[in-house]
Amino acid sequence: MLQRHIDAQDNREDECRTFLEHAKELLVAPDVGVNFIEVEMERIENLGRSDYLVIADAWHSGDCCRRAYLWELKAPQCFIYERDIATRLKPSQDFIDAENQLLNYHYNLKRNGVFLEQYEIISPSDVSIGGIIIGCDRTKVNGDFTQTQKVSRYNIAKRVRDQLYDGRIKVKIWDEIRDFIGGQRRENITRPAE
Helix, strand or coil, X not given: CHHHHHHCCCCCHHHHHHHHHHHHHHHCCCCCEEEEEEEEEEEEECCEEEEXXXXXXXXXXXEEEEEEEEEEECXXXXXXXXXXXXXXXXXXXXHHHHHHHHHHHHHHHHCXXXXXXXXXXXXXXXXXXXXXXXXXXXXXXXXXXXXXXXXXXXXXXXXXXXXXXXXXXXXXXXXHHXXXXXXXHHHHHHCXXX
């Protein structure tokens, strides 16, 4: 169960990664229809190992193309933000590392002819940044703040980051993955037989 790995004190990135198979729909563009082709974990490239790739045929405005969605993962035990000054947060080192890895792996994959040919991706622009999955509810903020201050400062820091990313990089926490998987299971259980 994913919750057990979220609650653990030691780093559980690898254990959590296996649950993403059940949340693929959450890791692609929400406005397109998709047919999942493959998931690749820990792809080794010259700049390092990209954590999670979802390869899918995507339909948008009647057109279909093969797309890759690249995700960088950090453990639920990693903090997302930390205290900068009394009223402001800054990204944690784990978050900065994830951003740097994601951007470099994306740059590399878009220009990797072997990768594009392997998955029959026609255009480098079809290699998309998915985002970063890091932390959980309890590790959103590291710092000596009250719970109310943590929530408030986190919401501001998240809005600033979202504005910077302009929708191009999604940031999710492992609790969102857990909730999505749980919702999928409930939907499958309660869906009437056809």
